[in-house]
Amino acid sequence: MYAWKCWRESRARFIFLLIMFTVTALLFTLGPGLGERNGWWYFDRSEYLSNPWSTGHMVFSMILGVLWCSGFLSAVFLGATASGSEIEPGTIEYLWTRPRTRTSVTWTHWGVCVAEMVIVAVVPLYLAAALLGTLTRHWNSSGQVISELLIAPWVMLIVGLPLLGLTTLMTALRRSASGGLIYTSGVVIVYALLRQIIIVPLHLNPPTLFTGPLVWLVNNNQFGASPIAFPWGALWRAVFLAAALPLAAQYLLKRAEV
Numbered sequence: 129m130y131a132w133k134c135w136r137e138s139r140a141r142f143i144f145l146l147i148m149f150t151v152t153a154l155l156f157t158l159g160p161g162l163g164e165r166n167g168w169w170y171f172d173r174s175e176y177l178s179n180p181w182s183t184g185h186m187v188f189s190m191i192l193g194v195l196w197c198s199g200f201l202s203a204v205f206l207g208a209t210a211s212g213s214e215i216e217p218g219t220i221e222y223l224w225t226r227p228r229t230r231t232s233v234t235w236t237h238w239g240v241c242v243a244e245m246v247i248v249a250v251v252p253l254y255l256a257a258a259l260l261g262t263l264t265r266h267w268n269s270s271g272q273v274i275s276e277l278l279i280a281p282w283v284m285l286i287v288g289l290p291l292l293g294l295t296t297l298m299t300a301l302r303r304s305a306s307g308g309l310i311y312t313s314g315v316v317i318v319y320a321l322l323r324q325i326i327i328v329p330l331h332l333n334p335p336t337l338f339t340g341p342l343v344w345l346v347n348n349n350q351f352g353a354s355p356i357a358f359p360w361g362a363l364w365r366a367v368f369l370a371a372a373l374p375l376a377a378q379y380l381l382k383r384a385e386v
Contacts, residue, residue: 130233134240139211142244146251149198153252154189157259173263178229179263184273185258192280194254197341199288202248204312206241207295208305210234234296234378241292248290249281276345283341290338290366291316293373300377338366354382 160175163383176183258278294315299308319337326332336343340362 130236131240134209134237138206138241138244141205141209142248145198145202145248148238149248150252150255151171152190152194154259156194157263159190159254160186166276176260177265177271181273184260184264187225187256188273188276189258189276191253192346195280196284196346198249198252199245199284199286199342202245202293203241203288203291204309206309206317207292207312208299210237210296210308212266212300219234230381231378234300234374236294238292242277243291245285245288245292246281246289249284253277254261283345286363286366287339287342289370290373293377294371297373297377297380300380336362338362338369341366346381361379 140249158171163170172381204299254277255275261274262279291312295308295312296317298306298311302308302311323336336359340359344357344359
C-alpha cells in the first residue's frame with residue numbers, strides 16, 4: 129500500500145515529465161519533414177527516404193542535445209517526494225505508527241522512483257526510434273542511429289540514479305521537499321564549479337564523478353567513439369553512489385525523532 133501512496137504523491141511530476149520529454153522527442157523526430165506552404169503546415173517524408181542515415185543522425189543529435197538532462201531532472205523532482213519530506217509538515221508521524229519499518233519506507237519510495245525514471249527515460253526515445261525507423265524505411269541504413277536511441281535511455285538512467293540517492297539524502301537531512309531540491313542543486317552546482325576551476329587554471333582533467341557514460345554517449349554521437357571506450361569506472365561509481373546515498377538517508381530516518 130505504501131508503494132501506491134508514493135505513486136499518488138509523485139504521479140503529477142511523473143506525468144508532467146513524461147509528457148514533456150515525449151512531446152520533445154516526437155517533435156524533433158518529425159522536425160526534418162515539417163514545412164510551411166501558403167500559411168499551412170505540411171509533412172514531407174522525402175527527406176527521410178532520400179537521406180536516412182544523415183536525417184537519423186541529425187534527429188538523434190537534436191534529441192540528445194535537449195534530453196541529456198532528463199535523468200537529472202527526473203531524479204531530482206521525483207526524489208524530492210521521499211518520506212523525509214513528510215517530517216516538517218508532521219504527516220510522517222502517522223506513517224511511522226503503521227506496522228512498517230522506516231527502512232522499508234525509504235526503499236519502497238526509492239523503488240517507485242526508479243520505476244518512474246525508467247518509464248520517463250525509455251518511452252520518449254523508444255517511440256522516437258520506432259517512428260524514425262518507420263519514416264526512413266531503412267532500418268539497416270539508420271541502424272546505428274536507432275541502436276543509439278535504444279541505448280540512450282539506460283545511459284540517462286545510470287547518471288540519474290546517484291542524483292536520486294542524493295535528493296533522497298538531502299530531503300531526509302533537511303526534512304523538507306524544498307530543502308532537498310535546493311541542497312541537491314547546490315551540491316551539483318558547487319561540484320561542477322570546483323571541477324571547472326581545477327580543469328581551467330591548473331590544466332588538470334579529473335574524471336567525472338558519475339556522468340562519464342553520458343559524456344561517452346555525446347562523444348559517440350558526435351565523433352564516432354568506439355563502444356570499447358565506455359567509461360566503466362564512472363559506471364561503478366554511479367552504482368556505488370546510487371546505493372550508498374539512500375543507505376545514508378535510511379540511517380538518518382532511522383535516527384530521526386518526530
